[in-house]
Amino acid sequence: MLKIENLTANVGEKAILKGISLSVNPGEVHAIMGPNGSGKSTLAQVIAGHPGYEVTGGTVTYDGQDLLEMDAEVRAQQGIFLAFQYPVEIPGVSNAYFLRAAYNEIRKARGEEEVDPMEFLDIMAKKLKVVEMDEAMLQRSVNAGFSGGEKKRNEILQMAVLEPKLAVLDETDSGLDIDALRIVAEGVNKLKRPDNATIVVTHYQRLLNYIVPDFVHVLAQGRIVRSGGKELALELEEKGYDWLLEPAGASA
Amino acid sequence: MSAHSNYRELFDTAKRGGAKDWLPHLKIAAIEQFEAVGFPTTRDEDWHFTSVTPIAERTFRPARSSGTTLTAEDIARFTYGQEDWHLLVFVNGRYEPALSSFATLDAEVQVMTFGEALKEAPELLAERLGTLAPAQQAFTALNTAFMADGVVIHVPKGVALEAPIHILYVTDAQASGASLHPRTLVIAERSAQATLIETFTTLGGGAYFTNHVAEVVVGDNARVDHYKVQREGAEAFHVGTTQATQGRDSIYHAFTFTTGAQLSRTNVYSKLLGTNAEVRLNGLYSLEEAQHADNQTFVEHIAPACSSREVYKGILDGSSHGVFNGKVYVDPQAQQTDGKQTNHTLLIGDAARVDTKPQLEIFADDVKCTHGATVGRLDELAQFYMKSRGIGAERTRALLTYAFAAEVLELIELEPLKLALEGLLFERFIPPEPV
Numbered sequence: 001m002l003k004i005e006n007l008t009a010n011v012g013e014k015a016i017l018k019g020i021s022l023s024v025n026p027g028e029v030h031a032i033m034g035p036n037g038s039g040k041s042t043l044a045q046v047i048a049g050h051p052g053y054e055v056t057g058g059t060v061t062y063d064g065q066d067l068l069e070m071d072a073e074v075r076a077q078q079g080i081f082l083a084f085q086y087p088v089e090i091p092g093v094s095n096a097y098f099l100r101a102a103y104n105e106i107r108k109a110r111g112e113e114e115v116d117p118m119e120f121l122d123i124m125a126k127k128l129k130v131v132e133m134d135e136a137m138l139q140r141s142v143n144a145g146f147s148g149g150e151k152k153r154n155e156i157l158q159m160a161v162l163e164p165k166l167a168v169l170d171e172t173d174s175g176l177d178i179d180a181l182r183i184v185a186e187g188v189n190k191l192k193r194p195d196n197a198t199i200v201v202t203h204y205q206r207l208l209n210y211i212v213p214d215f216v217h218v219l220a221q222g223r224i225v226r227s228g229g230k231e232l233a234l235e236l237e238e239k240g241y242d243w244l245l246e247p248a249g250a251s252a
Numbered sequence: 253m254s255a256h257s258n259y260r261e262l263f264d265t266a267k268r269g270g271a272k273d274w275l276p277h278l279k280i281a282a283i284e285q286f287e288a289v290g291f292p293t294t295r296d297e298d299w300h301f302t303s304v305t306p307i308a309e310r311t312f313r314p315a316r317s318s319g320t321t322l323t324a325e326d327i328a329r330f331t332y333g334q335e336d337w338h339l340l341v342f343v344n345g346r347y348e349p350a351l352s353s354f355a356t357l358d359a360e361v362q363v364m365t366f367g368e369a370l371k372e373a374p375e376l377l378a379e380r381l382g383t384l385a386p387a388q389q390a391f392t393a394l395n396t397a398f399m400a401d402g403v404v405i406h407v408p409k410g411v412a413l414e415a416p417i418h419i420l421y422v423t424d425a426q427a428s429g430a431s432l433h434p435r436t437l438v439i440a441e442r443s444a445q446a447t448l449i450e451t452f453t454t455l456g457g458g459a460y461f462t463n464h465v466a467e468v469v470v471g472d473n474a475r476v477d478h479y480k481v482q483r484e485g486a487e488a489f490h491v492g493t494t495q496a497t498q499g500r501d502s503i504y505h506a507f508t509f510t511t512g513a514q515l516s517r518t519n520v521y522s523k524l525l526g527t528n529a530e531v532r533l534n535g536l537y538s539l540e541e542a543q544h545a546d547n548q549t550f551v552e553h554i555a556p557a558c559s560s561r562e563v564y565k566g567i568l569d570g571s572s573h574g575v576f577n578g579k580v581y582v583d584p585q586a587q588q589t590d591g592k593q594t595n596h597t598l599l600i601g602d603a604a605r606v607d608t609k610p611q612l613e614i615f616a617d618d619v620k621c622t623h624g625a626t627v628g629r630l631d632e633l634a635q636f637y638m639k640s641r642g643i644g645a646e647r648t649r650a651l652l653t654y655a656f657a658a659e660v661l662e663l664i665e666l667e668p669l670k671l672a673l674e675g676l677l678f679e680r681f682i683p684p685e686p687v
């Protein structure tokens with residue numbers, strides 16, 4: 001489904017991703033872990049098509065197509081979804097309008113009929129249950145004045161509505177109390193299907209108690225330094241990341 | 253022959269009562285004042301970014317009123333769907349009773365045209381008219397000299413007017429080349445409350461010139477909400493000055509919505525005369541093509557412990573030019589003044605331009621006065637966020653532009669008006685959905 005080969009990317013002059021390779025197949029859950037500043041969000045944003053990151057080398061293929069050639073909106077229309085680490089506030093645009101606009105664009109791209117506001121409300125009623133969110137949320141501006149937890153839930157609500165093929169969750173667990181974490185994780189699990197895949201970016205193991213990964217990768221200083229099964233997450237929980245990092249000065 | 257001598261001539265040919273009457277007196281003084289000061293030029297500090305040459309170089313004859321053919325259906329699109337508001341309709345400057353409708357008024361509340369007020373409340377009119385508006389300013393003087401009709405609203409002590417009063421000024425093809433000088437006087441006595449909407453618009457009016465003046469007395473503990481919706485025709489000119497005075501514990505909220513006219517200048521001024529008064533001056537201007545709109549506010553903190561808040565936002569497309577000048581004066585006596593002013597402009601058009609100038613004169617020491625201005629393009633991060641949800645680039649820009657404007661409309665507390673103005677902007681910025 002997604003094949004990343006030797007990907008390098010910069011912000012300005014600064015190299016952040018220094019050769020990432022990763023393959024994700026339908027039905028799989030991959031966890032990407034690693035210390036702060038290692039490049040996890042950068043990888044997530046590059047997959048989603050953020051124009052502020054410059055890809056300097058490597059390839060990314062998605063369903064056989066060159067992902068890097070696609071604009072962000074086309075990627076979304078083709079089924080890629082990023083739950084942002086820091087969801088963006090958009091005062092003045094209601095959640096309901098925003099979600100319906102996105103939903104209809106994606107349906108259009110799939111060759112499906114667009115839905116009107118009334119039909120959409122019915123659809124929303126079901127989706128809201130997935131993340132245990134109140135209907136009143138729909139009338140509020142997108143993320144504006146939301147608490148940290150509400151923002152994260154709103155990301156999962158969007159994911160529930162848009163039904164992506166490949167979802168990338170960037171630190172969706174950070175800042176959540178245990179109840180919110182459970183709701184978010186259950187939401188993700190409910191949306192899981194054999195033909196879609198999930199990449200979970202986190203630096204805590206605790207989320208992986210709820211969303212069980214098939215593979216765990218450790219990203220450090222812009223490289224994947226270790227990959228393994230779900231037991232790798234437990235090992236990291238115990239030992240931290242230091243044992244995987246290159247000693248200072250060793251990297252050129 | 254200079255433009256102002258043309259107006260003198262027009263003035264001299266108009267019929268007027270005996271020179272002993274107070275009204276002709278006021279008018280004669282006004283035309284003399286206008287002749288003395290003439291039209292402002294860009295050398296005047298207050299007009300630095302706005303040239304009124306296109307107005308000054310023409311002579312707009314005062315609109316003649318010969319009765320209208322417009323019907324209630326024609327104007328329905330301007331009434332915000334509110335049938336229980338009080339509605340006063342002026343067509344080409346003339347009051348049209350057949351198009352107007354009054355919901356039942358509290359017996360003591362007076363809503364009158366000037367004609368009626370001269371009969372029913374001459375003392376009130378004589379005592380108050382022209383005492384607030386800055387008579388030394390050319391456009392105010394011109395309005396006073398030529399005002400033909402207007403509205404007087406008097407809300408007595410302790411009365412809260414339930415339904416808003418909507419004054420709708422419409423022009424049609426008859427107004428082309430004409431000037432209109434509507435005048436509004438609002439007196440809200442102690443603890444009174446009223447909401448006023450003034451809408452300026454056209455049905456094919458061409459190049460006419462509206463020169464409006466409103467005077468608003470907000471008594472002690474009174475509250476007035478005052479909305480001005482300027483949707484003049486694309487060729488029209490609009491100059492308007494609103495001057496409020498506020499007593500102790502009073503509240504005055506003004507909102508100015510500007511999408512019309514090729515050239516407009518809107519002044520909203522308030523004098524805080526009693527302690528603990530609150531003023532809110534907000535506005536939105538959304539311009540396109542070569543439109544020019546200048547908004548000036550002036551808050552005079554005379555009494556202590558008053559608060560002023562101003563939020564003006566602009567969206568400038570095409571080669572339009574927006575100007576915002578927010579003046580605040582804090583008198584030496586006005587301790588514990590709390591003032592805040594912001595102006596945010598979104599430049600969409602490549603050739604669009606904004607000039608924003610806060611102007612603070614503070615003579616008291618225990619005050620909190622801040623101002624901030626931003627000029628920018630659409631937020632990149634918000635654009636990416638929306639695109640990452642599959643929304644196309646064009647729609648993303650449209651939605652964010654709309655959102656930028658909608659945020660300031662949130663400050664409108666009159667819900668039906670807010671919804672109507674949101675609707676207008678929505679239509680303006682958001683491409684229709686395919687059906």
Ligand SMILES: Nc1ncnc2c1ncn2[C@@H]1O[C@H](COP(=O)(O)OP(=O)(O)O)[C@@H](O)[C@H]1O
Pocket residue numbers: 011016034035036037038039040041042043052
């Ligand atoms: N927009 C940006 N501008 C400058 N530096 C950035 C930007 N985004 C990321 N970086 C830098 O790139 C590195 C990786 O950041 P990030 O991908 O956010 O890490 P992680 O998500 O693993 O914590 C950090 O050193 C960070 O400071």
Ligand SMILES: [Mg+2]
Pocket residue numbers: 040041042085170171
């Ligand atoms: Mg991160």
